[in-house]
Amino acid sequence: MQAPATVNVATPEFFEGLDVLLQNRTVTSPVVVACYLQWHTAKQYAGDLGTTYQQRFRPLHTRLGQVAKREPERWSTCVRTVRRVVADIVDQWYVAFTFGPDARDAARQTIAGIRQAYLARVHDALPWVEADSKKVALEKLARMAEKIGYPDFLFDPTKIAANYGWLTERLVHQDEVGGRLKTTIAPPTYFDVMRLTRQFQDREERLLFARGEVDRTKWGMAASEVNAYFMPPLNEIVFPAGILGRPFYLTGAPSYINFGSIGSIVGHEIGHSMESRVLPDGRLGKWWTNATEAAYHERARCFIDQYSQFPITNTTRVNGKLTLAENVADNSGLARAHEAWMAELDPAGATTASPRLPGFAELGYSREQTFYLAFAQMWCGRMRPAAELQLVLTNEHAPGHVRVRGTVANSQTFREAWSCPVGRPMAPEKTCELW
Numbered sequence: 319m320q321a322p323a324t325v326n327v328a329t330p331e332f333f334e335g336l337d338v339l340l341q342n343r344t345v346t347s348p349v350v351v352a353c354y355l356q357w358h359t360a361k362q363y364a365g366d367l368g369t370t371y372q373q374r375f376r377p378l379h380t381r382l383g384q385v386a387k388r389e390p391e392r393w394s395t396c397v398r399t400v401r402r403v404v405a406d407i408v409d410q411w412y413v414a415f416t417f418g419p420d421a422r423d424a425a426r427q428t429i430a431g432i433r434q435a436y437l438a439r440v441h442d443a444l445p446w447v448e449a450d451s452k453k454v455a456l457e458k459l460a461r462m463a464e465k466i467g468y469p470d471f472l473f474d475p476t477k478i479a480a481n482y483g484w485l486t487e488r489l490v491h492q493d494e495v496g497g498r499l500k501t502t503i504a505p506p507t508y509f510d511v512m513r514l515t516r517q518f519q520d521r522e523e524r525l526l527f528a529r530g531e532v533d534r535t536k537w538g539m540a541a542s543e544v545n546a547y548f549m550p551p552l553n554e555i556v557f558p559a560g561i562l563g564r565p566f567y568l569t570g571a572p573s574y575i576n577f578g579s580i581g582s583i584v585g586h587e588i589g590h591s592m593e594s595r596v597l598p599d600g601r602l603g604k605w606w607t608n609a610t611e612a613a614y615h616e617r618a619r620c621f622i623d624q625y626s627q628f629p630i631t632n633t634t635r636v637n638g639k640l641t642l643a644e645n646v647a648d649n650s651g652l653a654r655a656h657e658a659w660m661a662e663l664d665p666a667g668a669t670t671a672s673p674r675l676p677g678f679a680e681l682g683y684s685r686e687q688t689f690y691l692a693f694a695q696m697w698c699g700r701m702r703p704a705a706e707l708q709l710v711l712t713n714e715h716a717p718g719h720v721r722v723r724g725t726v727a728n729s730q731t732f733r734e735a736w737s738c739p740v741g742r743p744m745a746p747e748k749t750c751e752l753w
């Protein structure tokens with residue numbers, strides 16, 4: 319394998335710091351480095367070993383808030399493990415049972431609405447973005463690729479067989495016995511399979527990297543994964559089938575429910591493209607003019623300060639800087655989802671796609687309010703305090719409750735819908751806005 323001539327490092331400061339740390343033998347002795355590497359290897363593989371080894375890690379995982387009160391059901395552990403090794407095969411079944419062609423069409427339609435809302439927003443609003451930058455933003459939006467549901471190769475037997483050749487190679491053994499070739503089928507041990515899985519996946523990544531090729535058919539997530547992403551170098555948004563079903567998207571649900579949930583997720587991912595430093599074709603490049611960049615930082619400061627106010631423990635608050643890009647994407651995502659829903663309504667304010675839910679009128683909830691309920695409901699969850707602290711210290715996403723409260727606090731349409739008096743926590747006097 320040939321090493322590439324140029325490597326683009328996203329976090330040079332980290333490697334500079336690491337270099338200093340490793341060079342300083344008095345602070346970081348070779349023993350420390352060796353122990354550190356061993357520790358990470360052990361930590362990575364312990365879960366694939368027997369109970370004895372797993373138990374050793376239990377006190378640590380308990381302290382970190384990562385141990386559930388109840389052991390997960392056996393079937394759930396098995397499905398998760400099989401998915402780790404042969405995700406594509408599990409996904410074939412998942413997609414066949416859950417994701418029909420109408421689901422793809424519905425997702426495509428939602429994405430088109432949100433994309434339109436962004437185009438209108440860049441075109442008609444955002445006075446702080448200069449015309450040259452706007453031109454690129456519009457082109458990025460227009461040229462953005464979409465991957466919806468599952469990769470096409472999922473139902474191509476040849477491709478699937480090729481993808482898992484590394485595993486079948488280990489199953490079939492050919493030995494010379496008494497001058498003849500004897501074939502036996504013997505499965506490797508469980509641990510071997512898990513080790514090979516990691517090695518194979520790492521090797522694939524490295525090969526692609528060394529070849530310097532761009533594989534536009536590649537998916538960064540399994541079809542059954544409940545997640546989504548924007549990939550800057552490909553200028554593409556990806557929504558696996560896993561997130562295009564309950565509770566994020568419900569076929570036949572009123573459109574304000576779907577726009578409040580999956581719509582805001584779509585808006586979030588497209589919102590990332592506004593922040594990314596790539597050109598419409600995915601190459602790195604400066605597309606913000608100096609004035610736009612300066613205005614951006616001023617507005618970003620507002621978000622950093624706002625989110626840094628949310629307390630997590632007595633002594634820790636949300637890191638507004640670390641979570642900035644995600645918070646900004648949440649804010650623009652929800653706003654665009656709302657606009658896309660509005661654009662779908664007829665002048666009377668009600669379409670057949672937006673009927674009131676049974677019982678909601680009696681409860682006094684309007685469509686507008688239910689839009690925000692659907693958004694907030696997505697982020698419902700419970701976390702142990704230690705796990706939440708770990709998340710706040712290391713993850714670029716704020717905890718779910720912060721993502722809801724921070725986003726709606728900046729929304730004018732939210733405070734109108736819920737008649738929040740200005741000055742209340744969910745309708746502060748000072749609000750932040752970027753895209």
Ligand SMILES: [Zn+2]
Nearest residue numbers: 586590644647
């Ligand atoms: Zn994000």
